[in-house]
Structures are given as structure tokens and as C-alpha cells.
Amino acid sequence: MLIPKGALVVSCQARADNPLHGPVHMAAMARAAEAGGALGLRANGAEDVAAIRAVTALPIIGIAKVWDERFPVYITPGFAQAAGIAAAGADIVGLDATPRPRDGEPVERLIGRIRSELGKEVFADIATLDEGRAAHAHGATYVATTLSGYTEETASRKTKGPDLELLSALVAAVAAPIVAEGRFDTPELVAEAFRRGAHAVVVGTAITNPREITRKFVQATKS
Numbered sequence: 001m002l003i004p005k006g007a008l009v010v011s012c013q014a015r016a017d018n019p020l021h022g023p024v025h026m027a028a029m030a031r032a033a034e035a036g037g038a039l040g041l042r043a044n045g046a047e048d049v050a051a052i053r054a055v056t057a058l059p060i061i062g063i064a065k066v067w068d069e070r071f072p073v074y075i076t077p078g079f080a081q082a083a084g085i086a087a088a089g090a091d092i093v094g095l096d097a098t099p100r101p102r103d104g105e106p107v108e109r110l111i112g113r114i115r116s117e118l119g120k121e122v123f124a125d126i127a128t129l130d131e132g133r134a135a136h137a138h139g140a141t142y143v144a145t146t147l148s149g150y151t152e153e154t155a156s157r158k159t160k161g162p163d164l165e166l167l168s169a170l171v172a173a174v175a176a177p178i179v180a181e182g183r184f185d186t187p188e189l190v191a192e193a194f195r196r197g198a199h200a201v202v203v204g205t206a207i208t209n210p211r212e213i214t215r216k217f218v219q220a221t222k223s
């Protein structure tokens with residue numbers, strides 16, 4: 001299933017150190033997001049994807065994060081991870097589509113194999129306009145601003161807010177549905193992304209991470 005135009009996609013992820021870690025909490029989070037009007041979901045790991053698949057028919061962007069200090073790429077670095085989340089019920093496979101070193105085949109080959117061998121759409125997380133262009137040329141269905149500010153080359157772009165400039169540049173130059181993701185943490189920023197031509201917007205932390213939301217409020221008690 002594809003992500004409809006104008007969709008709010010909610011990313012339901014909690015790392016191991018987060019009290020909400022685990023498929024039971026993430027499936028509940030996904031149900032809450034759907035009840036609130038989300039038209040798509042993003043989730044990490046086969047367990048969480050399977051638990052979410054069991055409670056919703058919404059399109060799921062599945063990713064599998066693997067941290068390995070030898071490689072900077074951690075979002076679905078190889079075909080084995082992609083196959084795992086596809087088998088768990090993801091409709092779309094999300095992956096790091098930057099040309100950085102990864103534990104696996106080059107990203108262009110990975111995208112091709114996900115499409116031809118798994119029959120899944122590909123959601124390309126990128127950090128620059130050139131990476132967006134390349135991901136589209138390699139056959140990614142969606143191109144998303146997810147990694148802006150999180151790669152060495154773009155570290156200076158990790159401002160408080162999202163990378164709206166990159167979003168606009170991608171919309172102008174890449175003939176694929178462009179998804180706004182990364183630090184879209186207010187309804188106003190979501191509206192701004194759509195004004196700039198985003199196909200969909202993915203929101204994570206601001207909706208599904210109560211620890212971070214609480215920290216923001218606590219900060220206000222100290223200012």
C-alpha cells in the first residue's frame with residue numbers, strides 16, 4: 001500500500017533505553033496514531049513491524065536499524081534487514097540512501113533488489129539534494145529529508161528546526177514524491193512542509209516520545 005498525498009505519517013520508534021521500547025508499546029502507539037488520523041506509520045525492526053501490522057491496515061514504512069562502529073550507515077544497511085522487515089509486513093522499505101560506506105552492497109544495487117526480489121517500494125532517507133537525485137535515479141519510490149543534519153557533511157544543518165531548504169530544493173529538482181522528515185515538531189511546521197510541496201510528512205519524537213516531550217516541558221520550568 002502506498003502513502004497517500006497529504007498524509008501525516010507517524011514514526012513509532014523507541015530505542016532499548018526508552019521505557020516504551022518493545023512491540024506492545026509500539027503497536028499501541030500505532031493504534032493511537034491511526035485513531036488520531038495518521039495515514040501511514042514508520043517503525044523499526046521486524047518485531048515492531050509485525051506487531052503493528054497485526055493491528056492496522058495503514059501503510060507501514062519498515063526500517064531496521066543496525067549499529068556497527070565500522071560503518072556510518074545504520075538504517076537498513078543491507079538486503080537481509082530489508083528482507084526481514086518485508087517478511088514482517090512492511091509495505092515500504094526505508095533505508096539510508098546516502099553513498100556512505102555500509103555493511104552490504106552499494107545502495108543502488110540494494111534498491112534494485114528490494115524492488116525486484118522483495119516486490120517492495122523503497123523509501124530513501126537522504127541528507128542532500130544530490131543524494132535525493134541519485135536515490136530517485138536508482139529507483140527509490142519516495143525521497144525523504146530524514147538524514148539532513150545527521151551525516152558528517154550536513155552536521156551544520158542540524159538546527160533546532162527541520163531542513164525546509166532541502167525540502168524545497170528536492171521538490172523543485174526531483175520528480176518523485178518528496179517526504180518531509182526530521183525535526184518537524186509542530187503542526188505549523190507540518191503545514192509549512194505541505195505548502196512547500198511535500199507529498200507527506202513524517203513526525204516521530206514530537207508525537208511518540210513522551211520522554212523527550214517531557215524534557216521540553218521540564219526545560220521550561222527552568223527558564
Ligand SMILES: CC(=O)N[C@H](C=O)[C@@H](O)[C@H](O)[C@H](O)COP(=O)(O)O
Pocket residue numbers: 011013063146147150181182183184185202203204205206
Ligand atoms: C536520523 C535518524 O536516525 N532518524 C530516525 C529515523 O528513523 C528517527 O530517529 C527519527 O525519529 C525519525 O526520522 C523522525 O524524526 P523526528 O523524530 O525528528 O520527528
